[in-house]
Amino acid sequence: MRALTWHGTHDVRVDTVDDPEIVNPRDAIIKITSTAICGSDLHLYDGVIPGCKPGDILGHEFMGEVVETGPKSTLQKGQRVVVPFTISCGGCFHCKVEQFSACENSNPAEKQDMSAVLYGQPMAGLFGYSHLTGGYSGGQAEYVRVPFSDIGPIVVPDHLDDDKVLFLSDILPTGWMAAENADIQPDDTVAVWGCGPVGLFAIQSALAMGAAKVIAIDHFPHRLELARSLGAETINFRESHVLDALMEMSGGIGVDAVIDAVGMEAHGFAFDNMMEVAKQKIGIGADRAHVLRQAIMAVRFGGKVSIPGVYGGLTDKFPTGALMEKGIQIKSGQTHVQKYTKPLLEKIENGSFDTTFLISHRLPLEDAARGYKCFKEEQDSWTKVILKPGMAA
């Protein structure tokens, strides 16, 4: 089959590789109809997440048709399914308490050590996201092997086309959980850093949860325009001082809740950020935590901090004083996708959520490398790329 494979920093290619097979009893094989490139994929593309090996198939946002099932799968051939990017067994403690992205059994035993050293306990398995999270082949391919297919995939009705439901695999639940983690109350003023797909869905969700005001922060005019179209006010960090602006726009109190939908590759020429750009360049496993620092400074005393943006290592000059003295609450994490797919599918079906407004490009799988390059270098206009293995190149 054809698949998008990682070969090194800024080097991804569409190669011919062996088709996947049923390996374990609960597996299914999915023929991909649509798969997206995520901001998380850019961290791999930029080489700032460790543990990728040449030839690894990327992609964790995908959907398609069931073409083969293992003896213990509950799926049936021909079903259309969207697959969560988190691989979850359904039987461990974390799965039972719906913390699916912390599943204890999906990352192969011998792959757990690296993340256990980094984080104290091992990460769960994720599709197409380095050997830190299992080294599973991802879905930017014609076919994918889906383990625990009785737990993850959600069957979607035929009348909803791919564009509408694909994002149930990651960014829609991620935006929703980001807002949920900000514990939004009706009077709240909420600030969201990053108007990429995750930030945009977080804005949409925060407003749906009744936030009084949402302030979106980015530097790309078109992305800020999309945020405004959802009902957010905006701050362009190249035009205005973010902290000053947020203090004023929250009436001098500080914002009630902050959402960091940027993560470890913040843009901008702030001093802390440039230091960390340099560290990442020379290969020190450092996160660029500029946005998180700013968010902690911007949040009011007793406020709420939600971190959907991905960080992977360590950072310096963290505002521990503000963190403690302000009495804030922090929630973070890879999304517990399986917990949200059903309720969010309902919102798509009854029309209360539009998921298609941020799609900017649909490309054949063969053009995937160009998709990565443009999504990385022309972020303003390339807001979300969908790859279609079936589309003529």
Added chain:
Amino acid sequence: MASHNDKGSGSGSGFGTAAGIGLALGAAALGTFLAARPKREWQGDDAPGFTARRSFGKYDVVGRTVTIRKPRPELFAFWRDFQNLPKVMENVDSIRTSGDGRSIWTIRAPAGRTVEVETEIAREIDGELIAWRSVEGSEIDTEGRVTFEDAPGERGTRVGLIIAYDPPGGEIGRLIAKAFMREPAMQARHDLKRLKMLMETGEIATSARRKDETRAAQQHSGQETT
């Protein structure tokens, strides 16, 4: 894992494996052992002995605990049938048991070679504990025990594995060090994780895209896995 920073300080103490395990298991026992040495008085805590910073004479001791969401009797029964263990113990090719409680463990070594260890059951408490030790004249001097304890609430069972062994020398030693004991702590950890997977999910997680790419398949065909 247990760090043996002061390793070597207690060599030649002449303790048998059984003593090694006793020491590893309980802080109290460890205290007695260390009290004989004037260096530093044992300050006493409730941590498992195998997490101690101190060493256990000539024996290396590794230990690990996992929580498995299954009832204690089910897990005990699985382990008690030693022939089940190669399913989760990657370096153990087979375990043959004979009627008298003895078992012969065939352990894989490089270049297609194997090493055999004969063990006997040293102690057994139904549903709680199984202990085994190598018999006199065995190629490796080792002893192990697995304990089963109810975890709080609905969380299942805490399974604790402790293995003590005398790091072997000579030709055999080199083989085993390569095959099995290069990183025994890591091996124990992975084996227990695989046990947990098998019991909680009915299968052992692999990211292999094809059947011939699983670790088990590659091990049998003699290929190195990553």
